[in-house]
Amino acid sequence: MSKSAERVPQKRKRKVFRRDRVQPPPPGPLELDPFQVEAIESLLAGYDVLVAAPTGTGKTLIAEKLLEKVIASGKGAVYTSPIKALSNQKYRDFVAQYGKDKVGLITGDLSINEGAPLLVMTTEIFRNWCFANPEMLDQTTHVIFDEVHYLDDAERGTAWEESIIFAPGHMRIVGLSATVPNIREIANWIADIRGRTVKIIEERRRAVPLNLGWISAEGDVLEEEEAHEYIKEKVERRKGRWAESELAGAAGDYEKRGRRS
Amino acid sequence: MAKAGGKPSATEVVFSIQDHLPALYFAFGRGKTELLAEEISREWDFLLPGEKEKVAEIIREAEVQNTGLFGHRRHNLKQILIQGIGYHHAGMSPALKDLVERLYESRLIYVLFCTETFAVGVNFPAASTVFDSCRKWDGREFRGLLNREFYQMAGRAGRRGFDPIGHVFVRIDDRFPEQTGFYREDEVEPVRGRLAISPNTVLSLLYWKTDEEINRFLEQNLAAYQNNRESRRLKGELEALEGKNAELGNCFCENIYQPSCFLLRAKLKNELRSLSRRRKRGRPGSRERREEIRAILKVAPKKCQHHLCVDARKKQDLYTEKRTRLSRRLKVLDRHSRDFEMEFNNMWDLLEALDYVDGRELLPRGLFALYLHVQEILVTELIFNGYIRDRAPQEVVAILSGVDYIPGREEYVEPGLIKLDHVEELRKYLLKKGVPENFCVWSHLPGPLSSAWYDGAAFEELMARSSLQEGDIFSMLRRTIDLLRQIERAAGEDVELRRQMEHIRHRLDRDEVAIMGI
Numbered sequence: 001m002s003k004s005a006e007r008v009p010q011k012r013k014r015k016v017f018r019r020d021r022v023q024p025p026p027p028g029p030l031e032l033d034p035f036q037v038e039a040i041e042s043l044l045a046g047y048d049v050l051v052a053a054p055t056g057t058g059k060t061l062i063a064e065k066l067l068e069k070v071i072a073s074g075k076g077a078v079y080t081s082p083i084k085a086l087s088n089q090k091y092r093d094f095v096a097q098y099g100k101d102k103v104g105l106i107t108g109d110l111s112i113n114e115g116a117p118l119l120v121m122t123t124e125i126f127r128n129w130c131f132a133n134p135e136m137l138d139q140t141t142h143v144i145f146d147e148v149h150y151l152d153d154a155e156r157g158t159a160w161e162e163s164i165i166f167a168p169g170h171m172r173i174v175g176l177s178a179t180v181p182n183i184r185e186i187a188n189w190i191a192d193i194r195g196r197t198v199k200i201i202e203e204r205r206r207a208v209p210l211n212l213g214w215i216s217a218e219g220d221v222l223e224e225e226e227a228h229e230y231i232k233e234k235v236e237r238r239k240g241r242w243a244e245s246e247l248a249g250a251a252g253d254y255e256k257r258g259r260r261s
Numbered sequence: 262m263a264k265a266g267g268k269p270s271a272t273e274v275v276f277s278i279q280d281h282l283p284a285l286y287f288a289f290g291r292g293k294t295e296l297l298a299e300e301i302s303r304e305w306d307f308l309l310p311g312e313k314e315k316v317a318e319i320i321r322e323a324e325v326q327n328t329g330l331f332g333h334r335r336h337n338l339k340q341i342l343i344q345g346i347g348y349h350h351a352g353m354s355p356a357l358k359d360l361v362e363r364l365y366e367s368r369l370i371y372v373l374f375c376t377e378t379f380a381v382g383v384n385f386p387a388a389s390t391v392f393d394s395c396r397k398w399d400g401r402e403f404r405g406l407l408n409r410e411f412y413q414m415a416g417r418a419g420r421r422g423f424d425p426i427g428h429v430f431v432r433i434d435d436r437f438p439e440q441t442g443f444y445r446e447d448e449v450e451p452v453r454g455r456l457a458i459s460p461n462t463v464l465s466l467l468y469w470k471t472d473e474e475i476n477r478f479l480e481q482n483l484a485a486y487q488n489n490r491e492s493r494r495l496k497g498e499l500e501a502l503e504g505k506n507a508e509l510g511n512c513f514c515e516n517i518y519q520p521s522c523f524l525l526r527a528k529l530k531n532e533l534r535s536l537s538r539r540r541k542r543g544r545p546g547s548r549e550r551r552e553e554i555r556a557i558l559k560v561a562p563k564k565c566q567h568h569l570c571v572d573a574r575k576k577q578d579l580y581t582e583k584r585t586r587l588s589r590r591l592k593v594l595d596r597h598s599r600d601f602e603m604e605f606n607n608m609w610d611l612l613e614a615l616d617y618v619d620g621r622e623l624l625p626r627g628l629f630a631l632y633l634h635v636q637e638i639l640v641t642e643l644i645f646n647g648y649i650r651d652r653a654p655q656e657v658v659a660i661l662s663g664v665d666y667i668p669g670r671e672e673y674v675e676p677g678l679i680k681l682d683h684v685e686e687l688r689k690y691l692l693k694k695g696v697p698e699n700f701c702v703w704s705h706l707p708g709p710l711s712s713a714w715y716d717g718a719a720f721e722e723l724m725a726r727s728s729l730q731e732g733d734i735f736s737m738l739r740r741t742i743d744l745l746r747q748i749e750r751a752a753g754e755d756v757e758l759r760r761q762m763e764h765i766r767h768r769l770d771r772d773e774v775a776i777m778g779i
Contacts, residue, residue, distance in 0.1 A: 013306035013344070014276075054446075055416035056384055082381065084739075085355070088779060089383050108634075108743035110776055124634060131465040132632070147381070149409070149452050151483060157455035161482055162462065166470075178413055182451035189486045193477075208419025208427045212444070215391075217435040219273040224443065227433065234438040 033058065035203040040065045042199040043142075043174065048190065050148070050175040052183040053203035059176040063144050064097070066174065067118060071102055076117040076140040080126050080163070082150045084108070090146075091120045123150070123159045130166040137168050148175035151186070165193055179204060271297040272304050274391060274432060275372060281389035281428045282307070283365075285417050286374045288393040291350040291730070294374035297393065298341055298348040307345030307371035316343055316369050320360070327356040327773075329721060332731065345371040349379055352730030356777060380414040389428035390418040395442030405442055408449045415444075454483025456601065460617075460637045460700060463608045464630055468623050479601045492594045495587050502587070506580050512573040520560035523567035524574060529554045611695060617641075632751035635665045635744060638700050642687060644748070650758060654765050658715045659708030660684055661748075662741040666704040674727040677709030707737050714738060715765065720773040731773075738774045742766055 032040075035053065039062045042049050053059055063079065070077045079094075081087050084107050091105040091112075104116035106125050119140075121129075126143065129136055143163070151160045164173060173190060177183065179202075187198040214227035222230055271286065278284060288294045308316065320339060324330045331339050335357065341347065347361045347370045364370050365385060377397065379385065392414070395406050406414075419427020433441045466475045479485070518525045533554045536547050612618045615638065617627035626645055630637040640661075643649055649657050659679050688701050710723045723734050745766040752758040 014304050015306055055380075055413055056386055056419070056421065058421075060384075083378070086381070086383060088776060092778060105779065109739050109746060110779070112779065128634065131469050152450075152452040152455055154455055158457050158459070158462070161454065161456050162478075165478055165482065177452075178409065179446070179449055180409070180452045181447075181449055185487065185490070186452060186483070189483055192486065193481050206416065206419070206427075207421045208424055210415060210418060210427045210429050210446075212415075212429045212431070214441065215274055215277055215430050215432045217433065219277045221277055221430065222433075227431075227441065228443075231433065231438040231441055234433075234435070 032061070033203070033207075035201055036062055039199075039201040042201065043172075044069060046172065048173045048194065048196055048198040049201060050173075050177065050183060050187045050190065050198055051201045051203075052177045052179055053201075054179050054206045057203055057205075057207045060146075063146070063174065063176065066142060066144070067094075067098070070141055071098060071117055074117075076119070076137075077142040077144065078119045078121055078126055078137070078140055079144045079146065080121050080123040081146045082123065082153075082156070084122055086146075087120050087122055094118060094120060123156075123163055127159045127163045127166070130163060130168065134168045137171065140171060142172045142174055143167055144174040144176065146176050147178070148186075149177045149180050164190060167194075169194075173198070271301045271374075271393070274430070275301055275305055278389055278391065278428065278430055282371045283368065283387050284372050284389045284391055285379065285385070285387040285414075286372055286391045286393065287377065287380070287414050288374055289376065289397040291352045291376065293393065294348040294350050294376060295337075298346055298372075298374045299337060301372060302337075302341040302344055302346050305344065305346065305372075308343070308369065312345070312369055313343050315367075316345075316364060319364060319367070319369075323356070323360045327354075327777075330354075330356055330360070332721065332724060334724070334731075342370070345369060347373045349373060349375040350732075351376065351378060351736075352732040354731040354735055354773060356773070357731075359777070377410070377414060380417055385417060386420040387417055388420065388424050389430060390415050391430045391432065392442070393432055394434060394440070395431060396440060405440070406444075408444050408446070411442065411444045412446055412449060454485070454487055456482045456484050458601065458604045458608055460608060460612060460630060461634055463605060463612060464617065464623065464627050464637075466605075467609070467618060467621050468627075468631055475605075479605055482601065485598065485601060488594050488598055492591060492598070495591050495594070499584060499587050499591070502580055502584055506577060506584075509573045509577050509580075513570055514563075514565065516563055517570070519563075520557045521563040522570075523562060523565065524570055526558060526562060527571075529557060533558075615694065615696070629751045633747050635740075635747070636700060636702055638696055639688065639691065639703060640664060640744070640748070642691060643684070644758070646687065648684065648687070649748075650761070654761070654768075655679060655712040655715055656681075657761070658741065658765050658769070659705075659712040661744055662707045662711035662737060663704045664744060665702050665740070666707055666737065667702060668704050668706045669733075672706060672728055674706050674709055674729065677712060679708060679712060681705045681708055710734060711738060711741055711769070714774070715768050717768075735774060738769055739776075742769055742774075745769075 035051075036058055039049060039051050043062070043066045051059055051062060067077055067079070079090060081090055087105060087107050088110075091103060094103045098118060101113070102116055102118055104113035104119045105111065106114060106119060106121045108122065108125065117139075123145065145160065145163070148160060151157045153160075167173065173194065175186075175190070177186075180186070183200055183202060187200045191198040213221045213223065214230075216222055216227075216230055217234075274286075275284075286294075286297065288297055320342065332354075335353070338348065338357070342361075342364060347364065349358055349361045349365075353361075361370070361373070362383075362385070365373055373379075373387075392411075395411070396403050397406060397410075415429040416427075418424075418429050431442055466478065470478070514522075516522050520526075533551060535541065536551050536554075541547055609618070612627065613620075615626070616624055617630060617638075618624060623631065626641050629644065630641045633640050643660065648660060656679050659677070659681060663681070663684070684703060685705070688703055691701050692698065707729075710727055710729070713723060713726070714720075720731070720734070723729075724731060727734070729737070745762045749759045749762045749766075752762065
C-alpha cells in the first residue's frame with residue numbers, strides 16, 4: 001500500500017489500515033451499571049437526586065427510565081438542557097421514543113405541543129415558568145436538569161439557580177452533572193433550600209478508561225513523564241540558543257574587556 | 262515521518278494515531294478546524310470505494326432537501342467528506358452541521374475537526390480525542406482549559422463496549438511548548454454559585470414573590486450558601502486557634518516579662534546591641550535607654566527551662582499570623598455576604614428612577630419588562646418611546662435584530678438604507694441615566710441583513726452582503742424571532758403590537774432559518 005503511494009505520490013493519498021473492517025459493530029443495549037440502578041431506585045422512591053458521573057457513562061439512561069414511569073403514571077416531567085440545539089435534538093429523540101403526542105418542545109423561538117406530559121425546554125424557559133405560570137406545572141412531578149454544573153457558568157448560571165430555588169414545591173429535582181468535587185455541597189444546598197433530602201449518586205469510574213498521551217513535534221506519542229522532560233528540554237534549548245548568541249556577541253566581548261581593566 | 266525542524270502538522274498527528282480512529286480533533290477557532298481539515302485532506306483518504314459512494318449518496322439526498330447546502334463557501338467540505346474527513350463548528354448552517362453529524366454517526370468520518378460545542382450534550386463517542394491546543398478564547402482572554410472543560414471533551418474518547426481504552430492526545434506546540442496542558446481528573450474544579458441580578462430578576466421577585474421569599478433568595482443562593490459555609494468553617498478554625506493559643510499561655514510562669522525572665526532579657530539584649538551600633542549611639546534618648554536596659558539586666562535571671570518558653574512564644578507568633586490571615590479572609594467574605602442585597606437594592610433603585618416600579622408596585626413599563634428576558638430595559642424603552650409602534654416593519658426588524666448583538670472582530674455588513682442613529686441616541690441617553698452598559702447592548706450591524714430577509718431576500722444574498730458565516734446569520738435571525746415572541750407575550754392586551762410582531766415573526770421564520778425536522 002505504501003509502496004504504491006511512493007510511486008505516485010501526488011495522485012494517491014495515504015490510507016490507514018482499517019481495523020474496524022474486521023471488528024464487530026458495537027453491541028445493542030447494555031446492562032445497567034450499579035450506580036444507574038441505584039439512581040433509578042432512588043428516583044422511583046420519590047427522592048430528589050443528584051447524579052454526578054463522567055461523560056458518556058449513561059446518565060441519560062437514568063433520566064429515560066424515570067420519564068417512562070412518569071408518563072405511564074399520567075403525570076408530567078420537564079427536561080431542561082443547556083443549549084438550544086441540544087433541546088431540539090432531545091425533542092427528536094423523545095418523540096422517537098414516546099410518540100409525538102407525548103412530547104413538547106419549548107425554547108425561546110419555538111414552541112410545540114405545550115400541553116404534552118413531557119416537555120423539553122431550555123433552562124431559561126423553565127425559570128420563566130416558575131415565576132410567571134407555576135400553575136402550568138401543577139401536574140408535573142419532576143424536573144431534570146441536564147448538565148447541572150452549568151450553575152458555574154458566568155453568563156447563564158443564574159437561570160439554573162433561580163430554577164432550583166423557585167421550582168414549585170411539589171416538584172422533585174433531578175440533576176445530571178459531570179464529575180465535580182463538591183457535589184455533596186451542591187446537594188446540601190439544594191436540600192437546604194428545598195427542605196428535602198437529596199440523594200447523591202456518584203460514579204467516578206469511566207465506562208471506558210482514558211489514557212492520556214502527548215504528541216511531540218516529531219510525531220512521537222509520549223507519556224506524561226516523557227512529555228514533561230521533552231518540554232523542559234525544548235524550553236531549555238530555546239533559552240540556550242539565546243544565551244549562546246549573546247555569549248558570542250557583544251555581551252561576551254564586554255565581559256572580557258571588563259575583566260582586563 | 263517528521264519533517265525536518267518538525268512542526269507536528271495534523272497530517273503527522275494522524276499518522277501517529279492511525280490505530281485509534283475515528284478521532285475527534287478539537288481545535289479552538291472555526292478557521293482552524295477548516296485549515297486542519299484541508300491540510301490532512303491533501304494527504305489522507307480514509308474511505309473505501311463503497312463507502313465513498315454511500316457518502317456521495319447521503320450528500321446528494323441532503324442537497325435535494327436543502328438546495329444550496331454547501332453554498333459558495335463550503336465546496337471544500339463536500340470534497341473532503343468523500344475522503345472521510347470533516348469539520349464542524351458554529352459558523353456552519355444547521356443543515357450542514359446535521360449532515361456532518363449524521364455522517365459521523367454512520368461511521369463515515371474518520372477524523373472530525375471540531376470546536377468545543379461538539380462535546381456538550383449529545384453523545385458522539387470516538388476511539389480517540391486529539392487536542393490541537395489547550396488554550397481557548399473565552400470571550401475576554403486566551404486561557405488554558407480548565408480540568409472540567411478538558412475532561413468534558415477528552416471523555417468523548419472510548420466507545421462503550423467497543424474500545425478497551427479511550428485515547429486522548431495532546432499536541433505539543435513546537436513554538437510554545439510551555440503552554441502544553443497537563444490535566445488531572447481528581448483536580449476538576451468545584452462548582453461555584455454565579456448568581457447575577459438582572460432587571461428581570463428584580464421585577465419578577467417584586468411582582469410574584471413575598472418579602473420572605475426575596476430574602477431567602479438573596480441570603481440562600483448558592484454563592485451565599487458557599488460563602489456562609491466558608492465563614493462558618495473559618496470561624497471554627499479561629500476558635501480552635503484561640504483555644505490552642507490560650508493553652509500555650511499556660512506554659513509561661515508568673516514571672517513572664519519580669520526582669521528575671523529570659524524572654525524579656527533576650528529581647529532587651531537585642532535592643533541593647535542594636536542601640537550600641539555606631540549609627541544609633543548618638544541619637545537622642547539612646548544613652549538613657551541603654552542605661553535603663555543595663556539596670557534591668559543587673560537583676561539576676563531566673564533559673565528556669567527557658568527554651569520551653571521560647572518554643573511556646575514562637576508557636577504563638579505563628580498562630581497570630583494565621584489568625585490575621587483567617588480574619589482577613591473572613592472580613593472579605595463578610596463584605597461579600599451583603600453583595601446580593603446591595604446588587605438587588607441598586608437595581609431596584611434604578612428601576613424606580615426609570616419609572617418601572619414604585620416601591621413594590623410595578624408600573625406599566627415594569628409590567629412590560631416582566632416578560633422580556635434579553636436587554637429588558639433597552640427593549641422596553643424602544644417600545645415606550647415610539648421606536649417600534651407604527652414604524653415600517655423593515656425598520657422594526659433592523660432595530661430588534663441588533664438587540665444584544667455583539668459584533669465579532671472584523672465583522673462586516675454592507676450598510677443598508679435604513680438610518681438607525683436614533684437608536685444609538687436612545688442607548689446613550691439610557692447610559693447617561695445610569696443603566697449599566699451590559700443592559701444596553703445594541704448594534705446596528707445586523708440590521709441590513711434582517712430587514713432584507715424580511716423583504717424576502719435569498720439566504721445566499723445575505724451571505725454575499727456580509728462577512729458573517731451562515732451559522733451566525735441563522736442564529737442572529739433565530740434570536741430576533743425569540744425577541745419578537747417575548748414582545749408578543751409582553752404586549753398582552755395590546756393586540757395591535759402583538760399583531761405587528763407576529764407578522765414580522767412569520768416572515769422571518771422561513772426557508773433556511775426555519776428549524777428543520779421538527
